[in-house]
Amino acid sequence: MDYITTLLVKNGLIVAFLFIGLVCYSADWLSAHLTRNKLPGSAIAIFVGLVLAYVGGTLTGGNKGLADSKPFSGLELMGGPMLRDFAIVSTAMGVSFGVVRKTGLAGVISLFIGVVLTFTCGAIIARCMGYTDARSITTIGAGACTFVVGPVTGAAIGASSDVIANSIAAGLVKSILVTIGTPLVARYIGLNNPATAMIFGGLLGSTSGVAAGLAATDPKLVPYGAMTATFYTGLGCLLCPSVLYLLVKLLIM
Amino acid sequence: MLFRGVALLAGCFIAGQLLGETLGRLIHIDANVGGVGFAMLLLIFAQNWLERRNLLNPQLASGILFWSSMYIPVIVAMSSVQNVRVAVSSGFIALLAGVIPVLICVALVPVLAKSAQKTTL
Numbered sequence: 001m002d003y004i005t006t007l008l009v010k011n012g013l014i015v016a017f018l019f020i021g022l023v024c025y026s027a028d029w030l031s032a033h034l035t036r037n038k039l040p041g042s043a044i045a046i047f048v049g050l051v052l053a054y055v056g057g058t059l060t061g062g063n064k065g066l067a068d069s070k071p072f073s074g075l076e077l078m079g080g081p082m083l084r085d086f087a088i089v090s091t092a093m094g095v096s097f098g099v100v101r102k103t104g105l106a107g108v109i110s111l112f113i114g115v116v117l118t119f120t121c122g123a124i125i126a127r128c129m130g131y132t133d134a135r136s137i138t139t140i141g142a143g144a145c146t147f148v149v150g151p152v153t154g155a156a157i158g159a160s161s162d163v164i165a166n167s168i169a170a171g172l173v174k175s176i177l178v179t180i181g182t183p184l185v186a187r188y189i190g191l192n193n194p195a196t197a198m199i200f201g202g203l204l205g206s207t208s209g210v211a212a213g214l215a216a217t218d219p220k221l222v223p224y225g226a227m228t229a230t231f232y233t234g235l236g237c238l239l240c241p242s243v244l245y246l247l248v249k250l251l252i253m
Numbered sequence: 254m255l256f257r258g259v260a261l262l263a264g265c266f267i268a269g270q271l272l273g274e275t276l277g278r279l280i281h282i283d284a285n286v287g288g289v290g291f292a293m294l295l296l297i298f299a300q301n302w303l304e305r306r307n308l309l310n311p312q313l314a315s316g317i318l319f320w321s322s323m324y325i326p327v328i329v330a331m332s333s334v335q336n337v338r339v340a341v342s343s344g345f346i347a348l349l350a351g352v353i354p355v356l357i358c359v360a361l362v363p364v365l366a367k368s369a370q371k372t373t374l
Contacts, residue, residue, distance in 0.1 A: 020326045020333075042325045049332030057338030065334040072333075079330030085289050087327045089266050090320035092293035093300060100297070106369035113365070114358055121354035129346045144350040166347050172340035173351025179332065181355070189362045196366040203358040203365065207289070208335075212328045219325065227290050234277065234286030 005071055012074025019072065023048055043183045043216035050176060088211055088230075091223040096194065100227065103195040107228040110202030115236050118144050118205070119244050122170065134249040135159045141248070142240035143167020146206050147175065149236035156241035175209035182213025191217060194224040201225035205232030258316020265295040 008015050027045035031037055035044075053065030062068030067076035077083070122144025126137045139159040143150025143166065150167025153159075159167075182191070182200075190196055201210050201224065210229040214222045269292025273285040280286070296317075303309040340351075 016330055017326075020330050023329055023333075024326060042329075045325070045329045046332045049329045050335060050337050052333045053335045054337040054341060056333070057336060063336045063339065065337060067334040075330050075334050078327060079332070079334045083323075083327050084331055085270075085292075086262070086266055087320050087324040088289055089269065089292040089296060090262050090317050091324055092296045093314065093317045093321055095293070095297055097297055097301065100294075103369060106365065110365050113361070117361070118354040118358060121357060122350040125346065125350045125353060129349070140346065140350055143347070144354045166344060166350075169339055169344070169347035170350035172336055173348055174355055176335065176337065176340055177352060177355050181359070185359055189359060190366060191362065195369060196362065199365045199369060200362050203361055204355065208331060212332060215325050215328050222324065223293060227293050230289040230293075231287040234273070237277075238280060238286070 008071040009073060012072075013077050014074070015071060016074035016078040019075070020078065023052075040183065040216055042219070046179060046212050046216055050179070084208070084211075088207075088222070088226045091219075091226070095223045095227075099194045099224070100198070103198045103224075106195070107198040107202045110199045111205075111228060111231055111235055114203040114205055114232060115145055115239055116244070117203075119236075119240060123244075123248060131163075132252070134245065134252050136163045137252070138240060138245045138248050139163050139167045140170065141244070142236060143170040144174065145171070145236040145240065146233050147171025148233045149240055152237045153240040153245070157245055171206070175206045178204055178206050178209030179212040179216070182210075183216040186217045191221070194221060197221035197224040198228050201227065201229035202232065205229055205236065207233065254310065254312040255316040258313040259320070260316075261299060261313070262296065262317045262320060265299060266292045268292065269295055 024041065024045045027048055028041035030044055031039055031041035056066035056069050056072070057063070060068035064076055066072045119141040123137045123141035126140035131137050131140065135157050136159055138157060139150060139154035140163065142153035147168045150171050151164050154164035154167055186192065191200055197214060204210050207226060207229045210225045211222060214225045270285065270288040272291045273288025276286040300309065
């Protein structure tokens with residue numbers, strides 16, 4: 001039996017193509033037969049992916065979801081940042097430049113509001129939950145932005161490792177919530193046009209969450225949301241350990 | 254011809270990532286600032302430029318469109334390698350800090366979208 005596992009591992013990426021193909025096919029089937037196309041197949045497929053990640057992570061105790069199980073290790077390459085970003089960039093093909101220019105300013109404003117508001121919220125929650133030092137409060141607030149901003153900020157200002165772990169978890173919760181929640185709330189917040197998608201991407205950040213959430217809502221909106229969301233983590237890494245950290249320090253003294 | 258499209262996409266991707274990485278270094282943070290966004294803008298410009306010169310033939314475009322239809326499968330793969338175990342079993346504080354700001358920001362989307370519409374009209 002060993003040689004089968006070896007074969008699967010050796011051809012990891014191709015195995016991932018086959019496996020994801022089967023997941024997408026079953027998701028489309030479920031969408032058509034169980035929900036009469038009310039829930040898009042892509043939304044079901046992404047949700048199934050998350051469930052499989054949970055199962056894989058629980059069975060192996062690893063941090064990479066299903067990719068921790070050897071035969072599925074190719075999923076890490078297929079779903080990793082390189083191919084993800086490459087595919088996101090390709091969606092810009094056919095984007096209307098007029099919309100981007102017209103909504104550009106609103107997108108930038110929503111980015112700043114998104115980072116500052118999310119940070120403030122996270123910081124207040126950290127304070128209410130018993131953290132009293134500026135370093136921990138700032139790191140949790142940064143983690144509420146994305147799971148990259150949290151550890152980058154924590155490392156920059158010297159937070160303890162359990163606080164950093166908490167901040168990563170907060171960012172992960174956010175990313176998964178945005179992934180699952182976007183198609184559910186899209187109708188109620190008017191998320192059906194490129195301009196709103198750009199504002200949505202700016203306010204929520206979390207490139208993976210926004211990209212997956214919009215893909216499940218309406219794939220045509222993905223490039224617009226991803227375009228602003230991609231600046232969010234950078235802006236967060238810029239503001240959290242500097243201006244926002246100093247503000248927290250001032251407020252606590 | 255098809256592969257010229259793939260190469261064009263790859264060129265925009267690398268140039269954009271390089272720009273984002275350089276920008277991150279210039280402002281002294283250890284992160285890529287908007288690399289994907291820059292790459293997307295480059296691709297939009299390139300596409301415009303080719304269209305105006307009538308060089309954008311369907312075969313070249315299909316090299317790029319292939320990747321954009323690979324997008325959802327890639328996202329499904331991405332979700333299957335997330336650290337869901339930690340997110341689900343994380344403490345109460347991570348849960349609150351992850352959920353509440355998202356709810357507030359989502360509620361703000363229609364407000365901002367409306368005011369953006371007003372200013373452009």
